[in-house]
Amino acid sequence: QKPFDPSKKTLVLLGTGWGSTTVLKNLDTENFNVVVVSPRNYFLFTPLLPSCTVGTIENRSIMEPVRLLMRHKSREVRFYEAECTDIDAQNKELTLERRVDADGNQVPAGQGETTKISYDYLVVGVGGTVNTFGTPGVEQHACFLKEMGDARKIRRRLMDSIESASFDDISQAERDRLLHMVVVGGGPTGIEYAGELHDFLVDDLTQWYPELADRVRITLVEALPNVLPAFDKKLIDYTQSTFKENKITILTRTMVKEVKEKSFIVQNPDGSRSEIPYGLLVWATGIKSQPVVDNIRAQFGAAQSNRRGLLVDEYLRVKGASGVWALGDCALSGYAPLAQVAAQQGKWLSRNLNRLAVQNTDDPKADLFALIEKNCRQFKYSSQGSLAYIGSEKAIADLPFFNRNITAGGIATFWFWKSAYLSELFSLRNATLVASDWIKRFFFGRDISRE
Ligand code: FAD
Ligand code: NAD
CATH class of the missing domain: 3.50.50.100 (FAD/NAD(P)-binding domain)
Structure with missing residues (x-):
């Protein structure tokens, strides 16, 4: 595998669910330095999860390590097993927290080790979390x-x-x-x-x-x-x-x-x-948005007024942001929170990023975030x-x-x-x-x- 190339832009993928994993699967790493951040080092095939609760299917049968995908890429892909907890949009920097202790147990939020990484482009695919509607107990x-x-x-x-x-x-x-x-x-x-x-x-x-x-x-x-x-x-x-x-x-x-x-x-x-x-x-x-989504929304002010998730345009660009896309359950794109929506969005985004990057190989400073609107068709979901x-x-x-x-x-x-x-x-x-x-x-x- 080729090493990271300082002349290429760094694209950070948050999450290893349906959306982000599909981006990783289809992205041509010739064009980008790719970093994946997720507290889970595997992809989970959620449609068969209910079958694991009674042993119809064994747990590991529907899990696949994300490193399997990384291994087959032409350029090295880095993976950090951590949660993204915050974003500094001005300096294009992310704060990551590793919430696992020496025995492999989860530690409470705010008590793990933290680190910072930079990005040029960011794809947010952190999914949702269970909605309890504040019901006591x-x-x-x-x-x-x-x-x-x-x-x-x-x-x-x-x-x-x-x-x-x-x-x-x-x-x-x-x-x-x-x-x-x-x-x-x-x-x-x-x-x-x-x-x-x-x-x-x-x-x-x-x-x-x-x-x-x-x-x-x-x-x-x-x-x-x-x-x-x-x-x-x-x-x-x-x-x-x-x-x-x-x-x-x-x-x-x-x-x-x-x-x-x-x-x-x-x-x-x-x-x-x-x-x-x-x-x-x-x-x-059902689900509600992840805590990190609130921190991301806070960076983009009035453009992100909906507490249910990240408002995106027809090109999956986070409204009010520069260089940040969102897909899947965390994005308010007008579609239901479904695996097939997240996967189609992941495919659409990776295909367009590959195409734009190749078209602009002579200009490493080209801003694909701005170019996507002029050069690509809007995302449209096709229900299966x-x-x-x-x-x-x-x-x-x-x-x-x-x-x-x-x-x-x-x-x-x-x-x-x-x-x-x-x-x-x-x-x-x-x-x-x-x-x-x-x-x-x-x-x-x-x-x-x-x-
Ligand atoms: P997810 O797949 O949830 O992935 C989110 C990823 O982000 C995970 O890897 C998570 O660890 C990571 N993450 C979370 N927080 C952070 C953070 N702070 N920083 C970095 N990473 C983070 N949909 C269908 O279309 N058909 C079905 O049959 C179907 N069955 C389902 C069955 C069950 C039991 C469930 C729960 C859901 C089902 N769904 C189904 C819905 C489907 O699973 C979701 O719509 C889909 O997973 C959304 O994909 P996503 O990539 O947005 O998020
Ligand atoms: P959901 O939002 O589809 O359904 C939750 C249900 O809980 C609602 O009908 C709501 O009225 C009910 N509810 C809420 N609060 C309640 C309370 N206090 N007491 C009693 N009932 C209450 O949630 P889900 O089933 O977890 O699905 C989440 C998403 O994942 C959806 O988009 C769904 O389509 C998708 N999904 C799809 C499949 C599939 O296609 N086979 C399978 C699982 C999930």
């Missing part, structure tokens, strides 16, 4: 489903609840509490998790814990009148009826107001409040449709087809879902591991060991 008692650590925690807590429920000397009320699994949020994350949990119950718990399996209850709580508000009405009905068949209770028009250690409080459709005991509670109510797994080997699909939408739900859609995700996985290694996990589960069931 959520941070302390609920599990999230956003990162691999969350899936690991859910799997451990689930097995904890089940093993605790199998003690003889506990009351029936306590056993029922431990075996009540609750999902808050009826968006695709909550629905897919509830579906996976149901499969685990039916396929595995009935074999391993026959005396408990009948008493396990799954409840999904949604504040709106129905689940999956972004999907077609037919698919909503299909999901709700499948959940009913699978004995998953859906409480709609019901809002969780507080989460305690062993129970949670809801506001019912009639305005009254109830307290419901639970053993495991998974909070999947939505797919979601709903349990008992059924999936739903909402697919665009010649200006129309085709909706489908059932077992055939489940096989389509499987093949679509298998083909989209990051690498052949990931696809092989996921396929072998599916085969392993078919023959031997899921692993119930508590790690």
